[in-house]
Amino acid sequence: MDKEKLDNEFEKLWNETPVSNPEGIKEASWKKFHSETFAIKKQKSKPWRYYAAATILLFVLIGTGMYFNTENETENVVLAGNVIENKTTKIKQVILPDSSRIDLSPDSKISYADNFALNRKIEVVGEAYFQVKKDKQHPFLVFCNETTTTVLGTSFTVKGFKEKEVTVELYEGSVQMNVKGRDQKWILKPGEKFTYGNHGASISEFSRFVDFDNEKLTVVSTYIEENYGYKVILPKEYQNQKITIRINKKEDLKTIVQLLSEMYNLNFEINEDLKQIAFQ
Template identity: 65%
Template sequence: MDEKKIEEELKKIWDETPISHTDDVKEASWDDFHFKAFPPKKQKQKFGVWRYVAAAAVLIFVLIGTGIYFNRGPVVQNIELASNVIENTTSKIKTVFLPDSSKVELSPNSKIRYANNFETNRKIEIEGEGYFKVKKDKNHPFQVFCDETTTTVLGTSFTVKSNEQSEVSVSLYEGSVQMSIENQDKKWILVPGETFTYGKNNTALVSEFNRFTDFDNAKLIDVSAYIKENYGYKMTLPQEYCNQKITVRINKKEDLKIIVQLISEMYNLNFEINEELKEVTFQ
């Protein structure tokens, strides 16, 4: 392996720093290391490959000291996320807006952790269940760690759920995600309508699920009942519209406001959403 190739490989390893390190710190430390390991070539080097072996040994020693662990599969970080811990101790879904404007609907008895530099290093751990709607950022992939699994996305919506038997399931509603498992090289790419399940006997399974709710010539009041059950909002309609018929397909994780706007446009109605009372009023 030539010097340029070795330098590139060491740079890749160096970039896998713990979540608590900023990009500036990372770059400064690399510049210092690079100058010492790869000095300007004033004359032909006599040390050969052993200089690079020694440099790699120093690099690995430094990284182990910071808490990074290496394996043959994907790099898994010993992430220190205690700086921001959000737990849902209520009996209702808790909506959390992350520093990058991504949204998490955190289920009861669930918890998430992330570090202060989340906007540039979007890594988050979850215990329990959460529905993620991720803001797109091609320069900063969004990663969700749950037990041994890692979900990597750029911008999409999905649920992550773990149970007491350490079984993890990821269901994709929009976009695409890449799934990986600690100490395994294989990766799985999900498309909308697929669920990735990992846990029992350390096996991974991809299966399909129905991500839509269909209303076929149903009464508008039936949609009202659906919104109440799934979003917790009471929907009030003018009496003459309650038995109006509607045919529509709704993404099960669609934003409430989009559903309300759709009904408003279909029936030429105005609406108001009261967040405090959790009511949607059409008129």
């Protein structure tokens, strides 16, 4: 991808900020970020800002799932055979029979039938983040209270405890929302949130990225610790290094670690037992 095309795509992504931000602030922020990111400098190290830009564009280009029109299937759904409950205080990772992945939040539960590979229907109580494997022949349906989320291949979060409102946040792809007893359908785009409660439904925007604008590398380390549960150890000489980058809030941890490794020419080691990442 040439620089002009990369620049244009990157600017579109940067402008994906909440609508509450004034256009003047967005424009000024972009100009500042653009001048720093694409400035021509003589340097011995790798051009890490281009690594960052390429990775950010990757968030846009992958996960192009499509919605699948079905009738409202919230009626008389019985899912049995497999029940997984997270009674811990940490997120639990679950790999489904079709290789889709779920990050199941504490105090949350999922259930699905034994023939899941052919009947991709799953019920959620609580909160779960889904990364769905594409299968055009078998749509993936998530039931939560009175709502149904229908998807072929994408990533999204579903949150809904019993007798409380349901929210669905879409990170990649496209999904269709249905509500029990209603003929209306809602189609979500990345960055949109569907909310249903008190018999009312609405769509609003949310920020699916976190921005680090000329921040110390230790700030990114803290973000990883707070959101992924891994302690990050950096060489002393890198702790005050500055970084400007935008990260998908639901990005895979290893992708982020590999990116930082490339940006600063560092090796890393992940210790799963200690939940620790050491750069060197």
